[in-house]
Amino acid sequence: MCRKDAIIRGKVYVLGDNVNTDLIIPAKYLNLVPTISEEYAKLGSLALAGLPDSCPRFVAKGLEKTDYPVIVAGRNFGCGSSREHAPIALGAAGARAVVAQSYARIFFRNAITTGELFPLESAERLCDALRTGDEVEINMEASTLVHPASRRVFALKPLGAAAPVIRAGGLFAYARAAGMIHAAPAAEPSGKAEAAVPGDSPASDAAIAASGDRATRIIAVANQKGGVGKTTTVINLAACLARMGSKCLVVDIDPQANATSGIGLRIQQGASLYTALLGSGSIEPLIKKTAWANMDVIPSELDLAGSEVELARLDGYLHKFRAVLHPLARRGIYDFIFVDCPPSLGILTMNGLTAADSLIIPIQCEYYALEGLSVISRLMEQLRDSGANPAIEIEGVLMTMYDGRTKLADQVVEEVRRHFGDRVYSTLIPRNVRLSEAPSHGLPGIDYDARSSGAVAYMRLAKEVLDRARRRQE
Numbered sequence: 001m002c003r004k005d006a007i008i009r010g011k012v013y014v015l016g017d018n019v020n021t022d023l024i025i026p027a028k029y030l031n032l033v034p035t036i037s038e039e040y041a042k043l044g045s046l047a048l049a050g051l052p053d054s055c056p057r058f059v060a061k062g063l064e065k066t067d068y069p070v071i072v073a074g075r076n077f078g079c080g081s082s083r084e085h086a087p088i089a090l091g092a093a094g095a096r097a098v099v100a101q102s103y104a105r106i107f108f109r110n111a112i113t114t115g116e117l118f119p120l121e122s123a124e125r126l127c128d129a130l131r132t133g134d135e136v137e138i139n140m141e142a143s144t145l146v147h148p149a150s151r152r153v154f155a156l157k158p159l160g161a162a163a164p165v166i167r168a169g170g171l172f173a174y175a176r177a178a179g180m181i182h183a184a185p186a187a188e189p190s191g192k193a194e195a196a197v198p199g200d201s202p203a204s205d206a207a208i209a210a211s212g213d214r215a216t217r218i219i220a221v222a223n224q225k226g227g228v229g230k231t232t233t234v235i236n237l238a239a240c241l242a243r244m245g246s247k248c249l250v251v252d253i254d255p256q257a258n259a260t261s262g263i264g265l266r267i268q269q270g271a272s273l274y275t276a277l278l279g280s281g282s283i284e285p286l287i288k289k290t291a292w293a294n295m296d297v298i299p300s301e302l303d304l305a306g307s308e309v310e311l312a313r314l315d316g317y318l319h320k321f322r323a324v325l326h327p328l329a330r331r332g333i334y335d336f337i338f339v340d341c342p343p344s345l346g347i348l349t350m351n352g353l354t355a356a357d358s359l360i361i362p363i364q365c366e367y368y369a370l371e372g373l374s375v376i377s378r379l380m381e382q383l384r385d386s387g388a389n390p391a392i393e394i395e396g397v398l399m400t401m402y403d404g405r406t407k408l409a410d411q412v413v414e415e416v417r418r419h420f421g422d423r424v425y426s427t428l429i430p431r432n433v434r435l436s437e438a439p440s441h442g443l444p445g446i447d448y449d450a451r452s453s454g455a456v457a458y459m460r461l462a463k464e465v466l467d468r469a470r471r472r473q474e
């Protein structure tokens with residue numbers, strides 16, 4: 001199954017008008033049964049196999065997955081016979097969205113009920129504006145498709161109520177999750193993940209076995225916008241607090257696993273929260289030691305992406321992370337647990353926010369900084385109002401990648417301060433190349449170059465975080 005995030009980035013595959021279902025998946029392959037995993041994969045390898053040989057292959061010979069997560073087309077996409085296999089084949093190949101001018105009704109419906117991919121509509125004729133291989137970014141929250149090379153932004157029609165159905169993994173998964181029909185039995189634990197989890201270096205048994213008396217604060221670092229400094233903040237803030245004597249745990253819930261590798265851990269298949277989230281056991285065996293005495297990590301890896309789809313099938317799927325994290329927090333071993341969230345408002349991020357006491361929102365000092373902030377503010381209100389996490393609060397808003405030489409940066413900071421008041425940290429994190437080099441060495445900024453402006457800023461931020469914690473206790 002494909003990931004169903006709020007941001008979809010990658011190459012486009014461009015088609016014209018009236019792409020029919022026989023081009024998408026020729027009738028001779030309809031004997032393949034999508035619920036059998038090998039046949040599902042085979043269907044993916046055959047996606048768009050009905051196109052003439054003169055077209056570039058959508059899935060390269062010998063492969064099961066495409067290089068093109070986005071298909072762009074003209075009018076009446078998916079016309080012809082009403083086969084459900086059409087969206088399934090595209091989804092199985094790894095396509096995550098089609099952006100067409102219009103759809104054959106049945107294809108549109110099948111895409112939603114199977115949850116395989118987003119059938120998006122554009123007012124403009126994108127198949128004339130883009131070429132196969134162009135890189136684009138679809139923002140589901142903003143309903144836009146951006147073509148960075150030409151700096152063009154195309155409006156998409158919002159999917160409305162269909163979007164959560166697709167995110168949940170289709171109509172049945174959605175209905176189960178919403179309690180409309182009985183939930184499927186909990187997924188069987190995947191042996192693969194369980195076997196790999198203990199890994200090379202679980203954190204010292206002594207540290208985990210002994211309970212402490214620390215008042216653990218769980219802080220999610222989230223912003224659905226990508227590349228704003230979430231992971232850099234998690235790594236550096238945790239490292240600075242650890243240096244100052246606080247015991248920190250970093251939990252990486254982003255399948256990109258940047259926090260895991262940035263702290264110097266090898267990314268290991270199976271070593272993530274996957275099985276714990278699906279209800280198979282405690283998370284304590286997942287905790288790994290790092291090179292720093294006061295800092296532990298629960299790592300991530302790409303397979304965690306699959307848990308979103310699995311989670312969507314379970315009752316109470318927003319609380320799965322909370323259910324396994326809170327028993328650990330109650331043991332008082334850590335002062336801070338930082339949760340590094342993916343750049344989306346998908347099920348993993350929602351689990352992070354439901355589990356957290358508070359939220360740090362990093363905001364990049366750039367023109368579009370405020371875009372999407374209303375989304376996250378609204379989301380927090382929903383978490384409170386729905387009872388999913390009534391106590392969640394904003395820990396702080398952090399301005400990142402600040403460049404004091406530009407007037408724009410100061411304007412953005414001013415604007416964010418007007419909006420969030422004293423919840424904005426007075427520390428500004430400067431744009432600093434040493435901070436961007438450090439992760440490839442598996443080091444936080446203070447260990448890579450303690451005197452760099454970035455490392456100094458994160459030390460200052462750590463003091464601010466501690467000050468706020470003290471003030472809360474007074």
Ligand SMILES: Nc1ncnc2c1ncn2[C@@H]1O[C@H](COP(=O)(O)OP(=O)(O)OP(=O)(O)O)[C@@H](O)[C@H]1O
Binds near residue numbers: 229
């Ligand atoms: N203050 C900074 N100065 C310079 N480069 C930075 C700074 N903060 C982050 N970066 C770099 O910017 C990129 C994005 O940062 P980071 O990975 O922390 O963002 P993110 O919000 O976690 O991204 P994603 O949304 O993909 O998870 C990385 O290459 C990082 O090294």
Ligand SMILES: [Mg+2]
Binds near residue numbers: 232
């Ligand atoms: Mg990140």
